Amino acid sequence: TGQWAKKAYQEAQKYGEAVAVASSADKTFSYIPDCSDLDIPEDADYVYICENNTIYGTKYKTLPNTKGHTLVADVSSCFLSEPVDVTKYGVIYGGVQKNVGPAGVVIAIIREDLITDDVLEGTPTMLKWKTQADAGSLYNTPPCYGIYICGKVFxxxxxxxxxxxxxxxNEKKAKILYDYLDQSKLFKGTVVPEDRSLMNVPFVTGDAELDKKFVAEATAAGFVNLKGHRTVGGMRASIYNAMPIEGVEKLVEFMKKFEAENA
Ligand SMILES: Cc1ncc(COP(=O)(O)O)c(C=O)c1O
Known part of the structure; x- marks a missing residue:
């Protein structure tokens, strides 16, 4: 479902056999594949998903049917944006730098039975979950300042x-932006409505030059980081937990003005 899933797949291939059982590459990752009846190898150890795709702006609204296999999810860009039933996962992990705190801290929620000494030969001691769990996450020197800020955010x-x-x-914020995009004659959201992320909202005008003009004018008006990821172009508004409603309202106001001026 995008860059992070692809990287996880490539990385997994270094350590074992990785099989891609679903993909939305055919439509530039603009949707979440149907994961209700996947062809999952019987002997698979786990099924991986990137739950919210930061760059493409898609989100799994329904978790895949893993057919009894352990679900592992990268939740970097949706962690703490809504309630989560942790019992549905074997491993939930993510960098904190979107919704929780400064870069440099990783949160991992691991089902007890997966915290064992049964690890791949050669696994560095500090990368074993059991090492971290047994030491109360203090096996080595932790990034104290980052953790302190996470505590403040909690x-x-x-x-x-x-x-x-x-x-x-978050739903209220996202609705303001998606509602505008759905009726705009200039801007268009790139994700199918049913799989839209609450956190990352990519959009385009359909004209690369006009996109560039929008980003430049938006930046001058104080709206930062609206340029889409370098691999996809266009625009992307990331509206993580910390973004207030007023921030999204101001952005839509600015987009309306731009639309009127560039129609
Ligand atoms: C979903 C997801 N996974 C992984 C990463 C990579 O995080 P890091 O740069 O901390 O390795 C990111 C970063 O944006 C992300 O959005």
């Missing part, structure tokens, strides 16, 4: 009303 999320409230806040 408290902020609780104060906001927890993950149910975060979800409502």
């Amino acid at each position: 408290k902020w999320i609780k104060k906001m009303g927890g993950l149910e409230a975060m979800k409502a806040h």
